[in-house]
Amino acid sequence: MTSSKPWLASYGSRIPAEIDPNRYASVVHLFEDAMRRYADKPAFHSFGHTLSYADCECHSRAFAAYLQKRLDVRRGDRIGVMMPNLLAFPIAMMGILRAGAAQVNINPLYTPRELEHQLNDAGVEVLVIFSGSTPTLGDIIGNTGVKTVITVDVGDGGTGNLPSPPVDTRLAGAMPFSKALALGAMLEFDRVELAGDDLLFLQYTGGTTGVSKGAALSHRNVVANTEQFKPFMPDAMRPGEEVVVTALPLYHIFALMVNLITYFSLGAQNWLVANPRDMDGFVAILAKARCSVITGVNTLFGGMLAHPRIGEVDFSNLRLAAGGGSAILASTSAKWKKLTGLDIQEGYGLSETSPVVSFNPQMVDGFSGTVGLPLPSTEVKLVADKDHEVAIGEAGEVCVRGPQVMRGYWQQPEANASAFTDDGFFRTGDVGVLDDRGFLRIVDRKKDMVLVSGFNVYPNEIEAVVAGCPGVLESACVGVSDERTGEAVKLFVVPAPGATLTEEQLAEHCRRELVAYKVPRHFRFVDALPKSTVGKILRRELRDTA
Secondary structure, three states: OOOOOHHHHHOOOOOOOOOOOOOOOOHHHHHHHHHHHOOOOEEEEEOOEEEEHHHHHHHHHHHHHHHHHHHOOOOOOEEEEEOOOOOHHHHHHHHHHHOOOEEEEOOOOOOHHHHHHHHHHHOOOEEEEEHHHHHHHHHHHHHOOOOEEEEEOOOOOOOOOOOOOOOOHHHOOOEEHHHHHHHHOOOOOOOOOOOOOOEEEEEEOOOOOOOOOEEEEEHHHHHHHHHHHHHHOHHHOOOOOOEEEEOOOOOOHHHHHHHHHHHHHOOOEEEEOOOOOOHHHHHHHHHHHOOOEEEEOHHHHHHHHHOOOHHHOOOOOOOEEEEOOOOOOHHHHHHHHHHHOOOOEEEEEOHHHOOEEEEOOOOOOOOOOOOOEEOOOOEEEEEOHHHOEOOOOOOEEEEEEOOOOOOEEOOOHHHHHHHEOOOOOEEEEEEEEEOOOOOEEEEEEHHHOEEEOOEEEOHHHHHHHHOOOOOEEEEEEEEEEEOOOEEEEEEEEEEOOOOOOOHHHHHHHHHHHOOHHHOOOEEEEOOOOOEOOOOOEOHHHHHHHO
């Protein structure tokens, strides 16, 4: 049984078994404390401009006053934010929260259909949106309850004179963010006393199983997760000293909680990367920042490592490279260690858990191949059919209970009834294994598992093996129907530039490393794999084309 919490014995002397989820009464209290303590320090860098902690206080207060006095925003109202990593993002977020409202994080690359669903589901009446995303809004705004549109340009919050896409002409009555700040600066701000149970974010899941649902995260959920994460990385949590590079999008909960909220509470400098797909620009930012902390997914680290000028970046200040969102491959971590001297520390989490459930603590030497130990105040159990708890070393669905777990999905009573066990554990939908030291290894998503002749086959394992085959840039596999075995494995492969790769070479490599039933039966070479905006490979799209 896993309920004995074997991870506690692995904590050592620096990690507490429990944290105080009420260390700050709300995320607003956390922000305001940091703004006071680090007022003169730089908080955010973007496109050559820097915001200090005092600037954040001033601008966010002005935006909060504008929302309160001009738009009559009240405690608990949901306000949408749809933009890439620009200076306006933290200003808008802090202003929204200080006004007492909750933020609905929206992917700026959403299609009109996805945007319409999310705005209506969350009941958004005020939307803060990047000018480049306004054509999408223009297509569907008439089908939503949105009453006020506030448009953000690239330079807002900074110099204000950077080239930016035009606002869609169908949104003629939109309010520029810069004007809202100027108006708010002349208005009085009314402080709202928020508590831990107040709604903080509606964080919409990726919609991999139909229509996306909003995970309702409270202030206490996120305060708790910052406090849970900090003791795992004490040497990368130096107040007033850390330098963070944020290439993962802030509308994604991992970057939002770790890069922005946790490190803001410590007075860190944060370099915002608006477009990490511009790898030349991204590497130039890395060269300037000399960061001590960077977060990413496997594809982002892989992209950095493949850049011809990455060897010119000085990583001597680096203390933490954190990976999450999808499995970090051992080969990626090995290349990263050769470049920087550090392994990638992998963790695990979900939108519904604010997000971090487990992480490899600082004292772990080398790449563990696991997603680490459950965080303090976190309970993890693995269950099989009928919620029977499995033994150490056996695979089961990962279920989580702790102060970082959401209150539930927004207005989804049926989904909530099935999302939790009878004793209050959240069902993640992921299959994992706990070892006797308490380290968790994620095997795969339950729904991605392939059943070959009655045997469970997990795509992550096959993809990790294929990554070691010369000439492979990336791969992903899915299950396809098979008359003889029920299902068979189909492998999609992106060859490395200039590589000559054949199906037989791949099959032979897999046969050397995998038992026969796990070896892919079908192969397809492709130019690229479908990915989400944070770099996760979308196996569901591959299944649709398989």
